[in-house]
Amino acid sequence: MLPNNTNQASMKGYLGEFEELVLLTIANLDKEAYGVAILQHIDASAGRKLSLGALHSTLARLEEKGFLGSYLGKPTATRGGRRKRYFVLTSEGVFALNKMKSLRDQLWQGSKVNLSLK
């Protein structure tokens, strides 16, 4: 047993804000979700400039938690013949996203303050 496995188990139920963003981006990209594509999509949609290291750390954690799966694609000419690693949502990932969304909706509806911007 690795010493930090217990830690991971306790983290499993939670989905951080950034992790949610990454999962949703992967869902948006569907079959084209690999490192650089995710990075650029987040930059374009959320305006966040990330480092590759930060992104891959998060991806590795999400994979550990079982929200993501990955497979290697075909060799590509543009990256010196290196393969891309594509990420896909697992059913657990979809479930976690749904849980997050329903929690949000519930909280929005229950809000006693007028949250609308109109």
Place this chain on the structure above:
Amino acid sequence: MKEQPPKLVERLFKRFCSDAFLEDLLGDLDELYFCKRQNHSRFNATAYYWWQALRLLFSYAIVKRKRERSLSAYYHSQKLNTMLFNYIKISFRNIAKNKTFTILNIIGLGLGMSIGLLALATYVELKDFDHFHKDSENIYRLTSQIRENGTKEDFASAPPALSHLIGNQITGLDQFVHINDHFFATIKTAGEPIRMSGYFTQPSFLEMFDFPLAAGSKRVLEQPGKVILTHEVAQKLFGNKTAIGQILETENWGKLQVGAVLKPFPKHTHLFFDILAGFSEKNALKESNSENWTEFYGNYFYLKSNLEPSQIEARVASIAHSGDVFFEEKNLDAHFTLQSILNINPGADKEDPLGVVFDSPGMYMFFGLALLILIPACLNYSNMAVANALKRSKEIGIRKIMGSPNSQIIQQFLVETVIICLTAVFLSIFIFNLIRAELLSMLAGGTSLGMELSPKLLIVFFLFAIITGVLTGLLPAVYFSRITPIKALRKTVNNQKVSISGLRKALLVFQFVLSLSFMIGIGVLLKQYRVSLNYDQGFTRENVLVVPIKAENQQLVANAMSTVPAITDMSFTSSMPGIPLSRSVYFYNAKGLDSVRARVVYTDNRFIDHMDIDMEWGSSNLFESQSVEQVLVNQQLMNRLANIREENADSLLAEMNGGKKVQIVGVIKDYNHEPLNQRIEPMVLRLGESELTYALFTINTNDLVSTLSDIEDRWDSLIPETPFQASFLNSEIEKAYSFFIIGIKIFGLLAVLAITISCLGLLGMVIFTTENRKKEVAIRKTLGADSMRLLYALSGLFFKMWGIALFIAIPASYLYYDKIMMSIYNKFSGGVGFTEVAISSLLTLSLGLVAIITQSTKVMRTNPAENLRND
């Protein structure tokens, strides 16, 4: 050809992550590079690539992949520690096996590093200077650069005219303070007056800098005639009595009242003062009028602001234009910049510095001296380690055969050296503790440094030891790693290199020269000291008792002591003969343009006769006349006065500063009123009852104890409020030469270090040669060589090197010390003599001889059969 991102990154990843899966990550990195390259320069893209790569390298993704690929869960992270632990274990075994070798090395490196520790401690402490002020990073000093015909000079001070302009016209300053350091108050007390250095400044001084008040208010700096004392000065002057409200009698500033006292504050500041006073009409205001641009010595401006320094500089530049006319008049060009107070120590060498400043060039010199001692010690270690190779060769051979790569052998030796250095640094710290106080006492401004051993300092010391260890161990480590296993196991490691390379010889000669010249230095200083104490300075000093008195008691003491039978003669003076003089006056010529500075001594009429001082001309009797004061001058002053008063050289009237006319009634033969290292300066003797603070009694008695107690009894009944203190003039003069003792100590320390280190080096070299010539010695012995011949064969080389060293060291130190004696110590003892040279060379030579002979005889005594049989 298509551009490629730097290849190095990929290699780095491969090396760092061994066999973790990286293909997709490297692909992502490359893709990012090409994206960036599309609309950025190659340099930008490469920089971006490196940045991304480094972020990735330390990310969780890599950690996880490495963990997945590793054989055991612990292996990937703990590999380094296991090996390190092994290295340390083997090192300790080796160290325990070669005890002599280890002890010699620890002593050598320990001595070598000790001066380095001093330099480091000074540097670390200086880096900490002025950090204790609140928001110290926002406090700046205004400094000036003055250009004249292309030459540029940096001043720490700035024109007084800026004072009003900056204070009123520049916005965005939190605080602003003007300091003038020309406040030298000399406070009259019994005996020697207390000289204090202080600043004229403004109340904001105490707001900007964290010098807390113990009593009183900072507003006293706005009141004329009131001063603020530091805690130490208040203690010294008034002890535990309240200092506030006390009156200080000063020589040059009249009566000053103590208005406030500071609490003790940290010493780590470049501001150095005993007393603070406000600006007033009387003192520095005349210098700070709005037209005074070009004469700015001693005026400093500090300001506090959270703006960028460049912004403030621009604002200062814009208001400083009004001064351009004044500078142009003198063909000067002025430019003002800000210097953060955190950069003052250690900082650039500026003219007219304020307070305690250790400039960077001085620090470099210090580090240079430290390296001069350290480098020979390190090279000696390498030499001895390599010389010891034969003993280690089996270990290395076996390790290599077992499959250890070169890098592991290198690491093994580095760890060993580092361990030895870390042990040696304890010895260095011990020496550091011994010499710390001495060093501080001789450094100008040493009182601002404490050099206490703090945890921070210890960390620095240990880091220093580790770095020294790695650098020192590198040479032997690489040497050992290159040995091939076959050679190592057949013990033929060193056989082809019997002779010592020229570089090592030069190193040894250099060490000999260094230790010889330090030794000769000690000899010269000792001789100077001896001569100084016995030199006839031109006045009598035997049996003269010195008693400090208060000037107002002078008549009282004179009357009371004249009836003591043992006192045969007495006189009064303002300063003991043989002790440095502090006060001076200026003599002017008729036009008032040129002046001669003369030391001034106040005496009574008996002084000249009592002290047996020879007169050149005239009478030694001064009369207090109403119209013109009568004075005595020495020959030096007479000559200078004659030079500048051509038109009436024989009138014997002279003018002192303040337009005071004096009549010269006698000329004293030049004598050394000050210690011998001061030249005989122009000097004037004046009558002055209110200045006589020393009584000099000539005592002629067989029973000194009862005479002294008799005098003390009379004193106590006369002046009960002042305790009786007496000492003999001889011992007071001896104290004045105590700087020689400090010099001798420093040279002694350096000599001990240099000699020990060079002897260790010699020993290493002798071990190296004798170990390699065992077979030769054995063959010589079987062929019938006697021991003298063998000794010559083994150590003849070292005697030759010794000869060369003597040949270099003697002329060099002769020139060096003679020159130094001329310029600093006012050569009066003949400089370098034959005895010093002979004694010091004999001493170093004999120490070296011991090293050579012990090692040589060891080899010579072994049975030749032992050495030959094993081949």
